[in-house]
Amino acid sequence: MRAIEITGGSGPAEALALVGRPDPVAGPGQIRIRVRAAGVNRPDLLQRQGRYPAPPGASDILGLEVAGEVDQVGEGVSRWSAGDRVCALLGGGGYAEYAVVDARHVLPVPDGLNMVQAAALPETVCTVFANVFEAGTLKAGETLLIHGATSGIGVTAIQMARAAGARVVATSRGADKARAARALGAELSLDARTDDLEAAITAFGGVDVVLDMVGADYAALNQTVLKPFGRWVVIATLSGSLAQVDLARLMMKRIVLTGSTLRARPADEKARLIAAVEAGAWPWIAAGAVRPPVEATFPLEQASAAHLRLEAGDHVGKIVLTA
CATH class of the missing domain: 3.40.50.720 (NAD(P)-binding Rossmann-like Domain)
Structure with a gap:
């Protein structure tokens, strides 16, 4: 798969590179998502700068939220099936064509939202x-x-x-x-x-x-x-x-x-939060009361340009990568 890797350097142009990585495989309790869009967030900038390392066990690839289709279902997962439109909260791994995630950290894409809009939701x-x-x-x-x-x-x-x-x-x-x-x-x-x-x-x-x-x-x-x-x-x-x-x-x-911070929370706590969000906030999204604006989109290979846009601080809303 294509993915964005941190290769060193201080600025995004020097630090981020498009590379080939082996496709991840969904393990027990996990699903694999064919990523169509990935949100770009300030913690991504900090990780690129060496100031916010990935928690133990998380992918070293940047990206804390994605949207796409379920591509592979691991053992023990009953809610999700191949082809389901989903968005997910990740500990890392979103800047890639495929991402593996705990199936409990996944939400359905609300009706009426495209993948770019859906990718702007989970982390925020x-x-x-x-x-x-x-x-x-x-x-x-x-x-x-x-x-x-x-x-x-x-x-x-x-x-x-x-x-x-x-x-x-x-x-x-x-x-x-x-x-x-x-x-x-x-x-x-x-x-x-x-x-x-x-x-x-x-x-x-x-x-x-x-x-x-x-x-x-x-x-x-x-x-x-x-x-x-x-x-x-x-x-x-x-x-x-x-x-x-x-x-x-x-x-x-x-x-x-x-x-508080979100990324380092234990998997069980994230699962509890996802369930609470689906019950308490997802109805607002489904009803159209919450629609976070997307300021700009960039193709995956232009992740450095997306980081520069976020760092400039003149955006209103979310910045999203498309894969």
Whole structure:
């Protein structure tokens, strides 16, 4: 099969190469997917840079989410059959023509979605569900603040929060991105470069949950705008991981500060999460309430160009490879 391999070097043009690899074989409890599309995510960039190694047992090939057809079914798998249209959450291996995955980590492609759209779902929807709705316990009528609201995670979080009956406050860089977040459903959409975030969010009434992909630079803001019993969920630290936290303020407001990663979770925990996502979030997708926009697609052999596009930071939504 054709696959993208990390060969060394610092930039994507030097680090990523199209190579031939043996076709993987589905073992017990696994299926093999003929990959038609694969999502490109920020952890892929970090792994390419040597800052986010694959967990033990995972493929060294990049790619955390794919969509395609079931091509091979391993022993003990009863739900899936050859030809089924599926998308899947991977620990690695998505930048290839075939991927093997635990059959419990697979979801059906919702009716009406093509493979590119479906490949944009598993990693992002699972991340949002686990952090906003499980760790953050966002409820209907509450307000979610999303930093980095036009990223792949951000655009998905806006739509999922709205589908759940919550209000959304979004921050992003630039007026165009602020308009895009508003069009996706953010009730208050702020330009982080020019707007007074604290004043605007305070005037809006504060927030119940923060989905924070920025980290250090927004730590003080988050502590100020969270309401009593607020939940601050950190999933990335683009501005740095060392932040000043006023413990007295957390105590007085009864704020919960938490964080998580998805890739390194045990297989059983991922299976639990996939089942929860299928029950809780897949109906929103099937109904058309959640449709994460795809900013751009690139053929597999242009994975380096896809990485450059993601690194530039001017995208709105997901970037997807096609195989």
